[in-house]
Amino acid sequence: MATKYLLGEDQIPRYWYNVMADLPTPPEPVIHPGTLKPVGPDDLAPLFPMALIEQEMSPEREIPIPEEVREALAKWRPAPLFRAHGLEKAIGTRSHIYYKYEGVSPAGSHKPNTAVAQAYYNAKAGVKRLATETGAGQWGSSLAYAGGLFGLEVTVYMVKISYQQKPYRRSMMQTWGAEVLASPTNRTNAGRAILEKDPDSRGSLGIAISEAVEDAASREDTKYALGSVLNHVCTHQTVIGLEAIEQMKLAGEYPDVVIGAHGGGSNFAGIAFPFLRDKINGKEVRLLAAEPASCPTLTKGVYAFDYGDTAGLTPIVKMHTLGHDFMPPGIHAGGLRYHGASPLVSKLVHEGLVEAVAYAQRPCFEAAITFARTEGIIPAPESSHAIKAAVEEAKKADAEGKSRVILFNLSGHGHFDLAAYDAYLAGDLEDYEYPREAVEQSMAKLPKVEL
Ligand SMILES: *Cc1c(COP(=O)(O)O)cnc(C)c1O
DSSP states (O other): OOSEEOOOGGGSOSEEEOGGGGOSSOOOOOBOTTTOSBOOHHHHTTTSOHHHHHHHHOOOSEEEOOHHHHHHHTTTOSOOEEEOHHHHHHHTOSSEEEEEEOTTSTTSBSTHHHHHHHHHHHHHTTOOEEEEEESSSHHHHHHHHHHHHTTOEEEEEEEHHHHHHOHHHHHHHHHTTOEEEEESOSSSHHHHHHHHHOTTOOOOHHHHHHHHHHHHHTOTTEEEOOSSSSHHHHHHTTHHHHHHHHHHHHHTOOOSEEEEEOSSSHHHHHHHHHHHHHHHTTOOOEEEEEEETTSOHHHHSEEEEEESSSSSOSOEEEEEESOTTOOOOTTOOSSOOOSOOOHHHHHHHHTTSSEEEEEOHHHHHHHHHHHHHHHOOOBOTTTHHHHHHHHHHHHHHHHTTOOOEEEEEEOBBOTTOHHHHHHHHTTOOOOOOOOHHHHHHHHTTSOOOOO
């Protein structure tokens, strides 16, 4: 039996799959943070080039991938699909476990899949500079790399706690030519307002987004780029699932369940949406998003209109949210620390087409270590949530006396997250469940959107 399933470069997908064409009910409108009324394309123009705004709202099922983007993707795509023989043996399951490995990109995760597309459309629109935020550094490094490819300057507002804890992600961004700032900074009104209240602020993704959006909105030559959550980002990531469908054919199997770790939703969307098209067309397949119990957006968050950032500068979208004032607990070692979620994934969870589950970090690291010792690859802490979910699905099948085909997305490697592994191995990590009361308190601060 084969260990990996590979495709040729000519099999890099020629289009992205846009799930908006197949939703059972229309997508919810995007709301202007000032007027609290639905936005039009022009309202988003200070932040994004028109080609991406069109994709954000597109009803087209298949969006052609420009040849320049396919050429950039060819540096690491098609990504391999592995059969997890070692993991299956270690946990003693009769289920078949497959994983799509996105750690082969230059930045080591799935994020360059959208970074190269976003850099391409911005460069084509004459944009000179991109501003963005990064938490653990995965997105900042992906955009730093992609921006460089297409001749763009990149400024990254990096959450201060990560800036201090993950110096090598910063080194990567600087190596690829980006400017990296520890957020909150003194450069923006949003940053200064936070520092005035709390000079020792550790920062958060919500704050860093406010800074990057303000930067982009206040400069003519600059646009903003987001690494997850938005529809066009999810669409760009569907190359993962489109390839996986072909690779599962090579393996002669079709998954019973497709799993992705969930932060803002992009890698999950990437692997799951192409299978969702099959599901909507009558195939039996379950789609499962796995998130951390410390940031349980899909499982404990409320499906409501909320801001994408802390300062309330971004458009308001309907999504599962823990509240835009969410401050992630400092003990959490992985990424996946955003208060919101992709509106598309949120809607699909709300409509029962996608399932969600939350796991504490220690059992996830335990699964990651079993995986590393049997499959070799050291997973990103984010990806370990998908591994944990896959192992649990296999165990459930065994308990029912069944054999299932399980496919998960290994969204990245953990070579820059070894401090988190150190903390786990030293017994320093604690499990923390974000309390429902904290979600309820934040709900009082939701914007009052009336449609
Ligand atoms: C950013 C990241 C995630 C989480 O983001 P999503 O948008 O939910 O995919 C997961 N895994 C890795 C390796 C990441 O870098």
